[in-house]
Amino acid sequence: MTAYILRKLLQSILLIGVVLIINFFILRLTPGNPYDTSRYLDLEKNNGKALTTQQQNDLTQLKNRSSIYFDPAPEAFAQWAGRVMRLDFGYSVISGEPFTPRLIRAALNSFWLLLFATLVGAILGVSLGLYAAYHPNSWQDTGIKFFALIVIALPGWYMLIAFDWFNTQLWLLTGKNFSIVPIAQTYEQSQKLDPNLLLFWQNFLPIFFLGAILLALFWGQTRSQALAVLNQDYVRTARAKGLRGGRVLLWHVLRNSLNPIISIFGGLLPFVFASQILIEKYSGWDGLGQMFLGAASARDYTILMAVFTLLVLVCVSCSFLADIALALIDPKIREKYQGGINLKIAQDKEEAENTP
Amino acid sequence: MAQVIRPAVTTPPTDKGQSFKLVVFKRFFSSKVNLVAFVVLMLITLISLGANFVCGTLLGQAYDTIDLPLLNQLFPQQPPYPPGLGGHLLGTDYIIRDVLARTIYGGQVTLAVGYLTAIIVIVIGGGLGILTGYVGGWVDALIGGLMQILVNLPIFFLMIILSFIVRFSILNIALIIGLLSWVGTARLVRAQVQSLRNREFIEAARVMGAGNLRIMFVHLLPNVLFSMVVMVGFDVGAAIVMEAGLSVLGFGVQIPIPSWGNQIAQSKSEWETNPALWALFVTLLSLYLVASGLRDALDPNSQQIKIAKKKKEKAL
Numbered sequence: 001m002t003a004y005i006l007r008k009l010l011q012s013i014l015l016i017g018v019v020l021i022i023n024f025f026i027l028r029l030t031p032g033n034p035y036d037t038s039r040y041l042d043l044e045k046n047n048g049k050a051l052t053t054q055q056q057n058d059l060t061q062l063k064n065r066s067s068i069y070f071d072p073a074p075e076a077f078a079q080w081a082g083r084v085m086r087l088d089f090g091y092s093v094i095s096g097e098p099f100t101p102r103l104i105r106a107a108l109n110s111f112w113l114l115l116f117a118t119l120v121g122a123i124l125g126v127s128l129g130l131y132a133a134y135h136p137n138s139w140q141d142t143g144i145k146f147f148a149l150i151v152i153a154l155p156g157w158y159m160l161i162a163f164d165w166f167n168t169q170l171w172l173l174t175g176k177n178f179s180i181v182p183i184a185q186t187y188e189q190s191q192k193l194d195p196n197l198l199l200f201w202q203n204f205l206p207i208f209f210l211g212a213i214l215l216a217l218f219w220g221q222t223r224s225q226a227l228a229v230l231n232q233d234y235v236r237t238a239r240a241k242g243l244r245g246g247r248v249l250l251w252h253v254l255r256n257s258l259n260p261i262i263s264i265f266g267g268l269l270p271f272v273f274a275s276q277i278l279i280e281k282y283s284g285w286d287g288l289g290q291m292f293l294g295a296a297s298a299r300d301y302t303i304l305m306a307v308f309t310l311l312v313l314v315c316v317s318c319s320f321l322a323d324i325a326l327a328l329i330d331p332k333i334r335e336k337y338q339g340g341i342n343l344k345i346a347q348d349k350e351e352a353e354n355t356p
Numbered sequence: 357m358a359q360v361i362r363p364a365v366t367t368p369p370t371d372k373g374q375s376f377k378l379v380v381f382k383r384f385f386s387s388k389v390n391l392v393a394f395v396v397l398m399l400i401t402l403i404s405l406g407a408n409f410v411c412g413t414l415l416g417q418a419y420d421t422i423d424l425p426l427l428n429q430l431f432p433q434q435p436p437y438p439p440g441l442g443g444h445l446l447g448t449d450y451i452i453r454d455v456l457a458r459t460i461y462g463g464q465v466t467l468a469v470g471y472l473t474a475i476i477v478i479v480i481g482g483g484l485g486i487l488t489g490y491v492g493g494w495v496d497a498l499i500g501g502l503m504q505i506l507v508n509l510p511i512f513f514l515m516i517i518l519s520f521i522v523r524f525s526i527l528n529i530a531l532i533i534g535l536l537s538w539v540g541t542a543r544l545v546r547a548q549v550q551s552l553r554n555r556e557f558i559e560a561a562r563v564m565g566a567g568n569l570r571i572m573f574v575h576l577l578p579n580v581l582f583s584m585v586v587m588v589g590f591d592v593g594a595a596i597v598m599e600a601g602l603s604v605l606g607f608g609v610q611i612p613i614p615s616w617g618n619q620i621a622q623s624k625s626e627w628e629t630n631p632a633l634w635a636l637f638v639t640l641l642s643l644y645l646v647a648s649g650l651r652d653a654l655d656p657n658s659q660q661i662k663i664a665k666k667k668k669e670k671a672l
Contacts, residue, residue: 011504018505023514030520153644154637155597157604161620162633267507267540271594274512278601293605296516304517311510319508 004327012320019312020305024077027301033069034093034299035062066093068301080305089306094298103291103306110287113276117211124211125218132219133226148216156209157278163205164282206283210276217268221261262329266322269315380582383653390649393642400639404463411457415445439627447627458614459631465526465603465615466596466639472530473537473595477588481538485545486572486580490553496546506539512598519607529602529609533595541587548580582654589647593640600636 042055051059068076083090092099132141151159167178178201229235277289288307295303384390403410439447446456488496515532522528552558553576561575602608603617611618619632 015504015508019509022505023517026514026517026521030517149644150641153593153640155601157601158597158633158636162637165629165633270508270510270512273510274598274601277512278604281605292513292516296520296607299520308510308513308517311513312508315508315510 008323012316016316023308028073034066090302094300106288106291116207121211121214125215126222129219129222132223148219151212151216156275159209160282206279210279262322262325266319269318380653393645396642404467407460449628455628462614462616465609468526469530469599470592470596473534474588474592476534477538477541477591481541482584485542486549489546489549503539511536516607524609537591537595544587545580586651593643
């Protein structure tokens with residue numbers, strides 16, 4: 001097991017390095033840099049006169065700050081990576097201020113959004129799935145099935161926009177709505193509401209729409225697995241031995257139905273991030289997505305690289321954890337590596353003999 | 357998109373005297389939902405392909421993706437026409453471009469992304485999957501490493517960065533999205549081929565003197581084709597969602613070319629947003645229904661078939 005974990009860990013570190021290098025060189029390919037832009041703007045402002053000493057000083061400072069654009073690419077990457085290793089993401093190229101505190105705040109905000117979305121998705125999905133498995137083909141089951149179909153087919157940000165559209169229609173018809181951002185005419189009405197309730201609702205909507213796809217996933221897996229497991233002998237034995245329904249559900253049914261979800265969740269994260277950036281934009285959630293978008297429109301390399309690094313770290317470490325969890329659950333994967341490296345080499349030889 | 361990676365599908369038992377393909381075909385079209393979804397998808401494809409004919413001849417609206425700055429100089433901004441006024445069935449936007457025509461032309465972007473992704477996923481994903489699964493060894497290690505990189509890459513963010521370098525048009529956005537999204541299929545195919553390659557029928561083929569290429573494409577490919585097609589459906593859905601998301605943020609297809617994402621993001625009146633939203637909804641839903649219908653038709657244990665069998669028994 002230790003050999004397996006070490007092997008996966010080394011692979012993950014290598015993977016992070018390769019992905020970051022690829023991204024860095026793509027960023028270096030982009031045209032334009034802040035030094036040229038502000039020099040051009042200054043010249044335009046002076047109406048053809050030469051630059052003043054103040055302006056020249058500012059420009060030199062800017063050039064020093066944006067060395068990531070001008071150094072030879074390998075050197076720039078090495079310097080950047082060295083600083084990141086010391087957890088210092090450096091200065092924002094555009095504003096010239098250190099942005100690490102802002103990055104941490106944004107990352108925490110995004111992390112809460114993702115965490116609560118996962119929790120909402122997991123808890124609601126698993127409980128609805130178990131309910132559906134106990135009452136198959138009831139109208140509740142059909143209703144959840146329809147909801148899950150729409151949620152899987154459409155992304156979370158689309159649901160948020162569609163929800164807004166639905167609100168407008170409702171407001172046109174009845175004068176009431178459930179919007180996050182109060183529609184202009186109903187602002188006074190929203191003032192009358194309990195502020196805590198409003199805060200809860202404003203936070204709940206993005207969380208729910210981000211977690212909806214996870215909800216559908218958990219629902220589907222739990223339902224099908226629980227349906228397959230419920231009539232098995234060991235569940236009946238557990239019931240006959242006098243175990244309570246809840247314990248049978250949690251310990252015997254649920255544990256056996258969660259294996260595939262772990263492997264799916266690791267691969268799903270990049271898609272969830274893509275949905276999250278749009279949801280953050282449309283709900284005004286001050287997270288990594290907003291920061292990335294702001295930096296993208298200003299072409300701020302350092303912020304772009306920092307956000308990208310964090311995301312890659314999260315993705316890779318999640319798939320690493322998923323691999324470990326799968327090995328803990330699945331004895332087949334564990335046994336393959338249990339004999340240490342020697343056994344692996346022997347297996348590889350055997351495999352090589354078998355291959356044509 | 358939820359990509360449910362299923363364990364290797366063993367060939368399901370076929371009904372007596374019929375080929376597996378025919379059985380799947382019959383099962384797929386026996387469900388009315390599948391039929392409707394398929395027809396809707398084909399209709400959307402036809403309308404987008406014949407956009408010039410539909411807009412120019414039937415609706416009387418010429419191709420109107422006009423250069424935006426030039427147009428703003430010529431005409432000052434004016435209030436848009438509401439639906440039904442002046443021959444515009446769904447109204448116009450603020451520089452008097454027909455919303456219906458723009459929606460129909462916008463479908464071209466979405467469908468180009470969809471179909472090109474499908475082709476690339478089948479060719480590259482299927483090809484590399486079969487190759488790595490069958491050959492193994494250092495080829496598997498090398499291409500497996502590439503797959504690992506692509507799986508863990510936040511592709512959406514990479515696309516935003518790529519949009520600084522490349523000015524996205526219909527063709528190159530479709531190509532790039534397709535080239536980034538073949539990994540799921542390749543991994544599925546690889547796993548299936550790995551479980552198939554030591555079976556007796558492959559050994560028999562080798563004894564008969566078949567070369568590696570022949571074994572890969574004549575004996576292995578038909579066995580993984582159907583599950584591959586299902587996976588392609590979900591990949592295409594993810595690709596379409598990604599293109600729409602990019603266009604909504606303004607990093608996708610650039611302004612004079614209409615796309616549904618552009619329309620959602622830049623519209624200022626409500627009748628401008630609705631057609632794009634509904635078009636996206638219908639396309640994605642029908643695509644997902646077709647894909648999951650295919651999955652059910654391939655799966656011998658799915659509920660639909662059980663229900664159909666029960667109906668048959670009752671009828672008998």
